[in-house]
Amino acid sequence: MVNFSWTFLAAFLAVWAPSVTALWPQPQQITTGTTPLRLSPGFSIQLSNINGAPQDLRDAITRTKQYLQKDNLQILAPDRGASNAGAISKANTLSKLTLSLDGGTVTSISQEAVKPLESRVEGYSLSIPANGGEAVLSANTTLGLFRGLTTFGQLWYDWDGTTYTLEAPINIVDSPAYPYRGFMLDTARNYFPVSDILRVLDAMSWVKLNTFHWHVVDSQSFPLVVPGFEGISQKGAYSSAFTYSTSDVKNIVQYAAARGIDVIAEIDTPGHTSIIYTSYPEHVACPLATPWAQFANEPPAGQLRFASPATTNFTASLLTSASSLFSSQYFSTGGDELNINCYTQDTQTQQELAQQNKTLEQALDTFTQTTHGALREKGKTPVVWEEMALVHNVTLGNDTLIMVWISSQNVQAVAQKGFKVVHAASDYFYLDCGGGGWVGNYPAGNSWCDPFKTWQKAYTFNPTANLTEAQSKLIMGGEHLLWTEQSGPSNLDPIVWPRAATSAELWWSGAGGNVDTALPRLHDLSFRFLQRGVNTIPLQPLWCALRPGVCDLTA
């Protein structure tokens, strides 16, 4: 028998240990002190030596001030900070944050956000003195300043209307480990209103994600209105209300760019295109063929007749027009899950191949070179799924971004071929896995990519496993992905957050994160997200969230 007073005391001490700072993602370098500091009631954010500061930077400053006023984030402790009241009331005050741009010409966040991955400059340094006065945020670009503003907004807790930290002075030097830090949303299986996408973009920016991979169309629906091809969405969207007009897209692209996010749209070709048969039946092989499982990985079957020069030209024109809606340097042509049987059974395709004396693979090469060539004429770099590099014998430019989705085991093979890699593996980053299958008349009901991918699994992923140093340099970053067979506006937030934030830290801070120290910061993140209107799920009972470490497995 033991006397329990010591165990009670131990738990009590853990309860009152100072909460970690609510930063997410963790900066590359940070030093903190132990001095309380509070924001002055008249706290201001000012621009220094920035002639003609762009409007998106000014707007970002306004948002940062709004968040500082409205987040009301209380520390992770049972008393939520009440016991800090005395220290806070006597603390020095910080009266302003000054933004300093160290580089040359001033370009907007929006312009910086859509530069090629390698030339995007997102680093910054932030210095907050313990004795109050002025904090300084420095960067070489407005995009870097924006990332620093995001960090600044996470440094503070609130008690009774006072915004404070207990950890001044704070000095941060920060920049991302990987240039591609994404999130993918499928808006074709089920539709999401523009307002949902804008909320996703806001949330992404809070964790410094910089790429919205928009899987906008697929076999089930075609909500994107493409100039010159309006008939596809007229007949292929779920309804006229379930479309993205050109002004919707412009709104989304601008909203994203102003938040440091590049929108990489995807029109998946030549597979995943069944719905185009409703407007251009001549371009689609095996439309709605049954049993669908012999013709496609998902119903409905139907793929572009890529062996046909007319279909190839149609696709090139479609991609050219669609890509012109986006300011990104990149555009994805998809290329996953091509079903060969669909073409074997398609009379027209077989006739085309015979006439051209080509194999199916040779025709696919022609199709890919033509469509990618059309994009390159518009200055775009193609993005494709892994099969284009590993399964099919097609010519790809060395700069093509290859998204590895089937398995993280396939990354090595792509890197060995010298291609740039985006991690998007189903075994780590598919948010839809483990929630049950969606095909009908299937009593077993499991999902193809069981089990559920926990935040811990993504967070502890090693992006350069089994790669040489040279191959490791081909890793551009990665993304969480939401395929929406069983998602819609009703569960968008809880299925995405906070899991997508965990890879955001992986790509920004680099590998090696510890789940134990991450968890309290994820709680802070969740409380902040909820306060800002994003419905993250709780990862623990509130009792545990307020007592970091006390609910650890071995605590």
Next chain:
Amino acid sequence: MVNFSWTFLAAFLAVWAPSVTALWPQPQQITTGTTPLRLSPGFSIQLSNINGAPQDLRDAITRTKQYLQKDNLQILAPDRGASNAGAISKANTLSKLTLSLDGGTVTSISQEAVKPLESRVEGYSLSIPANGGEAVLSANTTLGLFRGLTTFGQLWYDWDGTTYTLEAPINIVDSPAYPYRGFMLDTARNYFPVSDILRVLDAMSWVKLNTFHWHVVDSQSFPLVVPGFEGISQKGAYSSAFTYSTSDVKNIVQYAAARGIDVIAEIDTPGHTSIIYTSYPEHVACPLATPWAQFANEPPAGQLRFASPATTNFTASLLTSASSLFSSQYFSTGGDELNINCYTQDTQTQQELAQQNKTLEQALDTFTQTTHGALREKGKTPVVWEEMALVHNVTLGNDTLIMVWISSQNVQAVAQKGFKVVHAASDYFYLDCGGGGWVGNYPAGNSWCDPFKTWQKAYTFNPTANLTEAQSKLIMGGEHLLWTEQSGPSNLDPIVWPRAATSAELWWSGAGGNVDTALPRLHDLSFRFLQRGVNTIPLQPLWCALRPGVCDLTA
């Protein structure tokens, strides 16, 4: 090579096949015709031969009419019913529904809803003629009329403002297979505002669930304000805002009863009571003891000192007071996951046992008989978790409801002992499983009850597997359960619906449901729930939902 015209045609026919009626749960007996019928613009619901119709029945009629006006449920077809416009415009009109009470004295829905399970009468018959005029709903109780109203509200689709069916005449004779049809919500791991609970109750009533099992308190927090024991929630709720006042409880109980739902509250004892140490430290053994895994299945550790007469009397008084807040015939005293080591290590418990010359099991028997006796004095029947019947050697009344949660395999053993069983097995009905683990510093991150429990798994559950006919009669029904370590208001709806509806049909309609024919009806249910403000998840891409059967595995 095949000609695709036939496959195209086949899919097209499937698309245009008439959608099934949007009933959930399926009635016991139903015959339908093929005549279009629409509701008259002046459609009314009238009471016949019901002297002094209770207010809750009148309110239910008002809600039914509101749903008929606002559901706007369109049929599952790509055109959502446009092609029915001609038939609808020429259809006969139904001008009124007459409610007829066949029984004797009129008691309210609320009074019927809280009767003992065996004496609750929920059956009804409904007759809708093809030639328009008057429909008739008959029942022996107001509760039966309420169930029939719920059915009536699900019989109609909407096109362009007209509420119609294509399946008149419709004749239904219906009653539930099982008297206990529940849903359990844990409001202790994370708190849910009253408004969330009311929304759950509404949704439950739409699928004829009749029991809200409210796991209101637990080791992590004690939000229930119990008269005479206010200190427990003052010190043990997460905050004063995160409590359920006596008026909140009254509101919830009345709201539920008016919707045919009995609220069975649970104060889990003697385990799962750690938080009581903050107000009554003398009654709690091993509070916050570490490592917690040696003292409890979850942090924080802490259990009532049931060997102490003082603690036993305290508990009996607490249960007596808490149970008086609820109009239910039933009250749950919990009894799961008792940790023996907590008592082995507790000096006071060991001294009490020695003084009384009792074993721990003997003391538990005394505690159980005393607390259950106190409840019985208030006219309540106890409800317990399975361990009380299978693990511990305690005296239980034959009428005690035993909830089997650890495994459905344990049902047989409980039935063999002659106890009444409520199915609540983690391997079928735990909504929280498969979403990842919540304990900290646990990189594997899986949940103890992996995998995710799909709707198909619950729907195809056999409630009387391996039971004799006599044992089968002990099955009262069952429930889906939501333990909320990783749930809060942000994900309540999507984690519960439509899965909890699938067991609702199992308990109402009986076993043997087919997942293939259920799926389109679940789509209708989801659309209806969304329209009524409950955030169900989509189970398929909209393309599939609008084409019943086309996305089946073998279609």
